[in-house]
Amino acid sequence: MKFLVLLTFGVVVTLAxxxxxxxxxxxxxxxxxxVYKELLKSTTGNVLICPxxxxxxxxxxxxxARGETAKQMASGLRLPDSSEQIQKIFTKLAQDLNSEQTYTLNSANKVYVKHGYPINQxxxxxxxxxxxxxxxxxxxxKTKEAADEINKWVSDKTQNYIQNLLSPADINSATRAVLVNALFFQGKWSVPFETYLTAKKPFYLNANDHIDVDMMTMVSLLNYxxxxxxxxxxxxxxxxxNDVSMxxxxxxxxxxxxxxxxxLEKVLESPKYTRISVDVSIPRFKIETSIKLIPILQALGIKDAFTGNADFSxxxxxxxxxxxxxxxNFVEVDEQGTKAASATGVFVGLSAFPIPKVQVTFTADHPFLYYIKKGNVILFAGRVKQF
Structure with a gap:
């Protein structure tokens, strides 16, 4: 059995x-x-995924992929079971994935192939x-040199936020290819928090216990x-x-x-917001996660791809x-905005507005869910539950 190594790294997308x-x-x-719900079965703390x-x-x-392997992958990924449709979708995504506007949005894909291994044209x-x-x-x-080269590419594409995705032990004589997707997002809030207003305040881990955290504060007109x-x-x-939001x-x-x-399925849909003056308090936070996705993907019905029954002909x-x-994955939220990066590896064998009058308060002083979205596509999702 020959093996293939597949790696990915993630950030943000604009959709036509x-x-x-x-x-x-x-x-x-x-x-x-x-993915989020499956991950909760083995996670009690903070969550961060880049779907x-x-x-x-x-x-x-x-x-x-071909045959049953392809059908299972399309179903588990919630994609149409049509190579033509999927290629159309990701052709459009690839065109929109890189942006140097008022925020930084970069995506790159790379396929590393063993010298002499024939990849289908x-x-x-x-x-x-x-x-x-x-x-x-x-x-x-040359396992160390190969791992170092791939990791350097990943690090460069994520501005050094994702490092050492691959270890030399992940590569061996059976490795035939490594597929990599790298995504990185960095954005500034439309209305940034004032650093001098940040102060130590309690974050309640549960009804009784709390920890002091750096709580950012502002008043602004926002969707609520x-x-x-x-x-x-x-x-x-x-x-x-304004086309990317948290x-x-x-x-x-x-x-x-x-x-x-x-x-969660309902929560991830945009509700009918009211634009209103909000007194916002959100903690500064930084989360890094490393996730083994095979058990999750198997639970979603992708089974043959990881066994001798796989058909990647x-x-x-x-x-x-x-x-x-x-x-x-990596995400950091502070007064200026957000930095977010993701790396996924699949190893396959072979401001400035007058302060409005406060109408509501939003004080995130206990566990909450968050997601970053561009257009209608979710880039990152997770929860803050502990510090």
Whole structure:
């Protein structure tokens, strides 16, 4: 059995208003909820996932899948089971994924192939044309050098926020290819917090225990919604440029986060906001996570891809299976804005407005959910539960 290594790194996307992309955004929300809920089964603390990063690299892998393997991957990823439709979707995404506007948004795909290993020409064409991927030959027999080279590429593409995604032990004589997607987002709030207003305030870990954290404060006109169905309030904070935003979903009860998470599919849809003057208090936070995704993907019905039953005959002539899928994520939220990066690895065998009068308060002093969205596509999602 030959092996392939697949790695991804994630950030943000802009979507045109087309049927394919509308369908993708619906699936993107479902996949986000699916992964998040599966992750909760083994996680008690903070959560951070980059669903888009996983979708991109697994969709690229799907381009080489055939038969039942392809069907399971499309279903688990909430994508249409049509190579043509998927290629259309990701061709449009690739065109929109890089942006140097008032925020930084970069995405890159790369396929590292073992010297002399024959990759299917059709797969190469899809990788280059639909996913805008670079293809490079590499000597996997020199495990440290190969890992260092791939990690340097990842680090460069995520401005050094994601490092050491791959260890030399992840590569061996059976490795035939490594597929990588790197995404990075950095944005400034449309209305930044004033640093001098940040002060130590309590963050309640539960109804009784708290810890002092750096709490940022401001008053601004923002999109706000009260959601009785999940007993929570929702606040949308835009970044400069206004097409990327971070949404905070805060339960009214200190221990009410579980109710939000139980209704995650609904929560990830934009509610009917009211633009209103909000007195906002949100803690500064930084979260880093490393996630083994294979058990989660198996729970979502993607099973054959990780076994001897895998059919990746559209990628290479030798039998291949996915050995590992690892995602590393980073998010930092402060007074100026947000930095976010993600790396997912799949190892396949072979301001400035007058202060308005306060109308509501939004004090995130207990566990809450958040997500970063561009257009209608979720880039990052997670929760803050501990410091």
């Amino acid at each position: 208003d087309t049927n394919e992309l509308l369908q993708f955004s619906v699936g993107n929300h479902q996949f986000t909820a699916d 888009l990063s996983a979708e991109i690299i697994l969709a690229l892998t799907y381009a080489g 059709q797969f190469k064409d899809v990788a280059v044309k639909a996913f805008n991927a670079d293809i490079q030959n590499i000597d996997f027999s 919604y009260e959601w009785p169905e999940v007993d929570a309030k929702v606040l949308e904070m835009p970044y400069e440029g 949404t905070f979903v805060l339960p009214n009860e200190k221990e009410g986060l579980h109710r939000i998470e139980e209704n 559209g990628l290479g002539s030798k039998p291949l299976k996915i050995d590992e899928v690892v995602q590393k």
